[in-house]
Amino acid sequence: MKKIFLTIVFAFLFLFKSFADEGMWLPLLLGQQVYNDMVKKGLKLSKEQLYSINKASLKDAIVIFGGGCTGEMVSPEGLLFTNHHCGYNVIAAASTVEKNYLADGFYARNKSEEIPAQGLSVRFLLRIEDVTSEVVDSLKNLSGLDRTKRQTAVMANINNRFSDSEKNIEAVVSPLFKGNQYMVFVYQRYTDVRLVGTPPESVGKFGGDTDNWEWPRHTGDFSVFRVYMSKEGQPATYEATNIPMKPKWFLPISLKGVNEGDYAMIYGYPGGTNRYESSYGIKMSTDINNPTLVNLRDMRLKYMFEEMKNDPAVKLQLSSPYAGIANYWKFYDGETKQLLKYDVYGQKQKQEDVFLKWAKGKPEYENIFNDWSKAYDAWKPYALNRVYMNEGIMGSPLVGFAGTLLQLENAMVNQSSSADDVKKAIEAADNRRKSFLEEENKASDQNILGSALMLYYQNVPEEQHPTGFYPALRNAYGQLDEESTYRKYAGEVFKNTIIFEDAKWNAFVKNPDANILQQDLAFNVASTFIKNYNTKYAPYYSQFITANNELGRIYLKGVMEMDPKKIMYPDATFTMRVSYGSVEPYRPKDAVRYDYVTTAKGILEKYIPGDYEFDLPQNEIELLKKKDFGQYIDKKRNDLVINFITNNDITGGNSGSPVMNGNGELIGLAFDGNYEALSHKLAFDKEFNRTICVDIRYVLWCIDKLGGASHLLKELKLVK
Ligand code: ARG
Numbered sequence: 001m002k003k004i005f006l007t008i009v010f011a012f013l014f015l016f017k018s019f020a021d022e023g024m025w026l027p028l029l030l031g032q033q034v035y036n037d038m039v040k041k042g043l044k045l046s047k048e049q050l051y052s053i054n055k056a057s058l059k060d061a062i063v064i065f066g067g068g069c070t071g072e073m074v075s076p077e078g079l080l081f082t083n084h085h086c087g088y089n090v091i092a093a094a095s096t097v098e099k100n101y102l103a104d105g106f107y108a109r110n111k112s113e114e115i116p117a118q119g120l121s122v123r124f125l126l127r128i129e130d131v132t133s134e135v136v137d138s139l140k141n142l143s144g145l146d147r148t149k150r151q152t153a154v155m156a157n158i159n160n161r162f163s164d165s166e167k168n169i170e171a172v173v174s175p176l177f178k179g180n181q182y183m184v185f186v187y188q189r190y191t192d193v194r195l196v197g198t199p200p201e202s203v204g205k206f207g208g209d210t211d212n213w214e215w216p217r218h219t220g221d222f223s224v225f226r227v228y229m230s231k232e233g234q235p236a237t238y239e240a241t242n243i244p245m246k247p248k249w250f251l252p253i254s255l256k257g258v259n260e261g262d263y264a265m266i267y268g269y270p271g272g273t274n275r276y277e278s279s280y281g282i283k284m285s286t287d288i289n290n291p292t293l294v295n296l297r298d299m300r301l302k303y304m305f306e307e308m309k310n311d312p313a314v315k316l317q318l319s320s321p322y323a324g325i326a327n328y329w330k331f332y333d334g335e336t337k338q339l340l341k342y343d344v345y346g347q348k349q350k351q352e353d354v355f356l357k358w359a360k361g362k363p364e365y366e367n368i369f370n371d372w373s374k375a376y377d378a379w380k381p382y383a384l385n386r387v388y389m390n391e392g393i394m395g396s397p398l399v400g401f402a403g404t405l406l407q408l409e410n411a412m413v414n415q416s417s418s419a420d421d422v423k424k425a426i427e428a429a430d431n432r433r434k435s436f437l438e439e440e441n442k443a444s445d446q447n448i449l450g451s452a453l454m455l456y457y458q459n460v461p462e463e464q465h466p467t468g469f470y471p472a473l474r475n476a477y478g479q480l481d482e483e484s485t486y487r488k489y490a491g492e493v494f495k496n497t498i499i500f501e502d503a504k505w506n507a508f509v510k511n512p513d514a515n516i517l518q519q520d521l522a523f524n525v526a527s528t529f530i531k532n533y534n535t536k537y538a539p540y541y542s543q544f545i546t547a548n549n550e551l552g553r554i555y556l557k558g559v560m561e562m563d564p565k566k567i568m569y570p571d572a573t574f575t576m577r578v579s580y581g582s583v584e585p586y587r588p589k590d591a592v593r594y595d596y597v598t599t600a601k602g603i604l605e606k607y608i609p610g611d612y613e614f615d616l617p618q619n620e621i622e623l624l625k626k627k628d629f630g631q632y633i634d635k636k637r638n639d640l641v642i643n644f645i646t647n648n649d650i651t652g653g654n655s656g657s658p659v660m661n662g663n664g665e666l667i668g669l670a671f672d673g674n675y676e677a678l679s680h681k682l683a684f685d686k687e688f689n690r691t692i693c694v695d696i697r698y699v700l701w702c703i704d705k706l707g708g709a710s711h712l713l714k715e716l717k718l719v720k
Contacts, residue, residue, distance in 0.1 A: 042263025044664075060247060063227075065122055072267075072657070082225065084198060084201075084219075085671065093117075101198060105197075105198055107708070108196050108197060114194035116193075117193050124190070125186070125187055138150060191238070196224040197223065203706070204221055204223065206603070210613050210614075253700070257636075270654045272572050282682060283345055288380070288384055293329075294332055304318050305322070359558060378544065379540055385460050408517065409527070433499065446491065449493065600642060641698065655671055657669065
């Protein structure tokens with residue numbers, strides 16, 4: 001009786017859950033039920049207006065910005081909004097200590113002052129097509145590595161067929177529902193993208209890492225770019241004569257502000273979720289992967305910050321990598337805490353029990369958890385080693401670069417490679433070295449290397465250490481339980497490498513000699529650790545990944561079979577999704593209620609003069625104190641609204657995404673998630689999950705009042 005009751009409650013919960021807030025839906029496959037629910041919640045647009053391949057529609061305003069963010073078109077002249085943290089490396093790269101746009105902000109007064117951003121591109125989605133039968137037919141009866149290989153080949157084939165390099169059209173097949181469905185996404189890439197404006201970092205990253213992933217928040221996390229095309233109207237590389245791109249669609253901007261319960265819709269490119277992760281995977285994250293990553297990043301950040309805080313040039317040089325490392329350092333720390341707090345492991349086990357009962361007598365499914373636990377048990381002894389490699393040893397930028405020279409060594413010693421192969425490998429290495437040196441800060445890197453070697457020694461099981469490495473260290477540099485040993489060795493590595501010496505490096509490039517490379521201390525440490533891992537442990541990892549993928553796919557197939565009426569959305573795969581929900585406050589803990597907006601009042605409360613994270617530009621303080629809010633004022637509050645929260649389902653990759661009202665008008669930009677729901681990649685929490693957005697009125701206030709760039713406002717379509 002009790003069991004039946006429980007199952008009913010479960011089914012109900014699932015059904016209900018899949019119908020509100022939770023879900024990153026494919027705009028192409030919005031079923032009638034989901035669309036109806038959107039309308040019920042406040043959507044005023046037709047399905048055709050949301051996504052169409054025949055007519056211009058909302059989806060045409062949304063782009064992949066760079067390699068991992070979202071942007072949206074906001075004017076008929078190619079103007080684009082995204083987050084400050086998405087434009088961050090472009091802004092830092094355009095800055096010098098004298099002309100420091102990162103610190104002081106920047107607005108082009110006219111188009112000729114816009115700054116070309118080398119290497120930056122945006123991709124517009126042209127269409128999505130279902131190619132499931134083509135892929136699935138070719139994979140029939142295949143499993144394991146054979147299946148993986150065939151899948152890669154078939155997908156590459158489809159990508160080729162749908163791509164057209166002359167028009168910059170690039171197709172990407174994405175396996176959805178863990179490879180139970182396949183869709184091809186066809187994009188057009190524009191490579192002339194220019195920086196138009198940014199607030200100072202003290203506004204765009206106000207609150208720094210202390211406030212990152214947290215609500216209440218007061219951050220102006222936006223930046224402005226413009227997309228250009230050739231005079232003929234085609235995507236083109238940078239030319240001074242290129243003209244602003246005319247998007248098929250751009251978003252009008254609402255100045256009306258938000259109220260509790262208002263409909264909110266977010267389009268964008270969520271990077272990855274794993275909502276059907278097994279209980280074993282949860283355990284491996286909380287016990288091994290996450291805490292190890294966090295410790296190693298802690299160490300790296302500490303050494304980087306030491307150098308950054310006293311030298312503006314180093315600060316500029318390291319700010320972008322630092323922000324990236326810090327962002328996921330805090331994420332994974334929070335993820336562990338929330339997974340434990342909500343007992344996601346226990347929840348998964350319960351779901352797996354339900355599945356197992358259903359699976360009984362079904363040969364495809366009934367052994368799935370036995371197989372899964374075996375796959376994890378086989379990999380677990382080496383999991384730590386992998387994280388120590390990726391986040392520790394390779395966390396030293398020097399070792400990371402030296403590791404890439406293994407390809408060169410290979411070309412040099414391999415009998416079958418031609419002189420031309422070696423020449424190419426040398427050229428590639430020489431180019432990579434140039435970019436490495438631009439980003440390299442030796443002082444922090446040397447400390448990181450010393451610490452990483454010590455932590456590896458202390459924590460990775462001894463039998464997995466590279467043979468002979470640590471005994472040799474002891475013989476030459478001192479006791480292995482003393483930090484000074486590792487410091488001395490790291491010092492030697494940094495002193496004795498041709499990578500830092502132009503004359504020696506150039507001589508080597510002229511006369512490539514494998515011996516010189518192999519005797520180089522930096523190459524040596526990289527090669528020793530990488531070869532140890534690659535030959536002995538990487539094979540276990542690829543076996544594990546193959547099994548884990550296969551079991552994941554079969555499990556999800558079973559879940560869908562078990563409950564065929566359930567409306568499901570695919571995990572995020574960095575493909576275009578739409579999520580809908582509403583503006584909502586929440587209660588993070590007993591007796592505490594968080595409002596759904598923050599205001600300028602809170603900025604002034606947080607302000608700490610001269611602080612690394614909470615300082616503010618002087619003119620912002622003056623304007624806020626004068627309450628000079630112009631047309632951006634929130635009349636109800638007689639204040640400037642800074643950020644707001646919604647219960648939409650998004651994740652990393654959605655950064656910069658437009659938050660829209662029921663009419664498809666821009667009301668904000670999504671830029672973060674809240675701490676209480678940092679388990680969201682693995683389990684969506686309906687009660688606590690919030691998306692943090694910068695109010696579009698604050699964005700415009702920053703451009704207009706703070707930045708004095710009112711000319712940009714003329715391009716926008718404002719809805720008052
Ligand atoms: N947590 C944000 C995201 O992943 C990034 C915020 C960047 N700001 C920072 N203080 N690191 O989208």
